[in-house]
Structures are given as C-alpha cells and as structure tokens.
Amino acid sequence: MSIGKTERLINLTMALLAAQRFIKKSEIFRVVAGYSGSAEAMERMFERDKDDLRNLGINIEVGGLDPLFEDEPGYRIKSTDYSLSLNNLNAQQLSLLALAAKTWQEAIFSDSAQSALRKLRSLGIENDVTTYIDAPIHIATDNLNFPEIWRTTINFQNISFDYPNSENILEPREIQPYGVAAWRGQWYLVGRDINKEAIRVFKIA
Structure with missing residues (x-):
C-alpha cells in the first residue's frame, strides 16, 4: 500500500507539530511514513514537501539540536505558528468559519460546534451564513x-x-x-x- 503525497504531507506536519525538539532529516526519513528510495530521492522529496507546506502558510522552523555545536539542522512546527488567529480574519473568512462550525451537526461534535459559534458571535459574526452556500453541507x-x-x-x-x-x-x-x-x-x-x-x-x- 503506497503512501501518497497528501498522506505524506499530513504525516510530516503531525510529526513536526508533535516534536518536543528539532528533528533531524535522518530521523524524519526513518519515522515519517512515505519517504523511501535513495538518499537523494528522499532529499528531493523532503525539499518539495517543505515548499508545499510553506506555500500553505505552515511555518517550518529550522534550528540546531545543541546550540554549542554545529551539528545537522533539525526541523519543527511550533503549535503557536500553526494555530489560527481569529482577529486577523476578515468578515467573509469569519463567516465561512461559522459555516464550518454549523456543519458539525452530529451529537459527538455538538459541544465543540456550539463553543465555536459562541466565539464567532463574540466577534460579531451571526449564524446566517447562507450567502456563501447553495445547499446544506453534511460531514x-x-x-x-x-x-x-x-x-x-x-x-x-x-x-x-x-x-x-x-x-x-x-x-x-x-x-x-x-x-x-x-x-x-x-x-x-x-x-x-x-x-x-x-x-x-x-x-x-
């Protein structure tokens, strides 16, 4: 069962988010599913993946494992860089977030959805987001x-x-x-x- 590019990008993002320290490329190639082939092939794959994530607005931090030594650089994604700031979104973007919250109609998500809608209302966003949809959405x-x-x-x-x-x-x-x-x-x-x-x-x- 081959690992597709989208699946590999998800694997890489989750690994860098979960990291408590910078992760070296050699570690990434060993623990993140989807990297295979020669060292050169994995290197090219990793460089393309980094570019793709950065184009999606995901900031990948680069740093050393030990500040006293010039060793192989490592990578990680800070949760603060990955999180979304509602204050930086415009009215249409906030309304689309309200729409997303309204799609979670199933009981298992009801508490989270209601909490999200309350936060959006506090920013002046009401529940009427029909401007942006033509049909109900169900997940x-x-x-x-x-x-x-x-x-x-x-x-x-x-x-x-x-x-x-x-x-x-x-x-x-x-x-x-x-x-x-x-x-x-x-x-x-x-x-x-x-x-x-x-x-x-x-x-x-």
Whole structure:
C-alpha cells in the first residue's frame, strides 16, 4: 500500500507539530511514513514537501539540536505558528468559519460546534451564513468506529485495532493518536504507530 503525497504531507506536519525538539532529516526519513528510495530521492522529496507546506502558510522552523555545536539542522512546527488567529480574519473568512462550525451537526461534535459559534458571535459574526452556500453541507460521522477513535484522540489515549499491512493482511496496531482529519468525505486517523516507531495515517472504515 503506497503512501501518497497528501498522506505524506499530513504525516510530516503531525510529526513536526508533535516534536518536543528539532528533528533531524535522518530521523524524519526513518519515522515519517512515505519517504523511501535513495538518499537523494528522499532529499528531493523532503525539499518539495517543505515548499508545499510553506506555500500553505505552515511555518517550518529550522534550528540546531545543541546550540554549542554545529551539528545537522533539525526541523519543527511550533503549535503557536500553526494555530489560527481569529482577529486577523476578515468578515467573509469569519463567516465561512461559522459555516464550518454549523456543519458539525452530529451529537459527538455538538459541544465543540456550539463553543465555536459562541466565539464567532463574540466577534460579531451571526449564524446566517447562507450567502456563501447553495445547499446544506453534511460531514458524515456515522461510522461505527468513529466515536471511539474521536474520544481516545481528544483524551490523549492510545488506541488498538487491526489494520491491513502492505500485503493486505490484518495485523494488530497500537497507536498514539495525534488527530483525525476529513478528506473528500472520508475520515482518517493520524498518529504514531508504537510498534513501528513511525507516524502513520489510517483510513477509518
């Protein structure tokens, strides 16, 4: 099962966000799923990935592991650089955020959605965002596995399950979850595979 570019970018972003220190390229190539081939090929892949993330507005900080020595530089993403400042958004952007909050109609997201809407109202954004849509938006969370995965993620708990390997054979996984993400109507779990010591993305099926 090959790792696509989008999946690799998610892996890289989550790894750099979760890092407590700067991570060297050699470590990234070892623990982030999706980097393979010769050293030169992985180097080119990593440089393109950095450019892609920066073009998306994600700031990648570069620094040394030890300020007293000139060693190999490392990389990380500060959570403060990755977070969104509502005060810097215009009225249309804030209204679109309100629209996004209104799409979370499922009970599992209701508290978070209501909290988001309250924050947006405090900035003068009302619930009427029909200007920007032609039809209702729905993001499905009716998958039987989703509620458990969501709760373990927000509670910072490890989760275990069986998942196909590259030969499509089920094998047990123990994952330290970093987050869940929706992509083209499908949910994915991003986390650290404890046994493989690598960041992985799993389709929630």
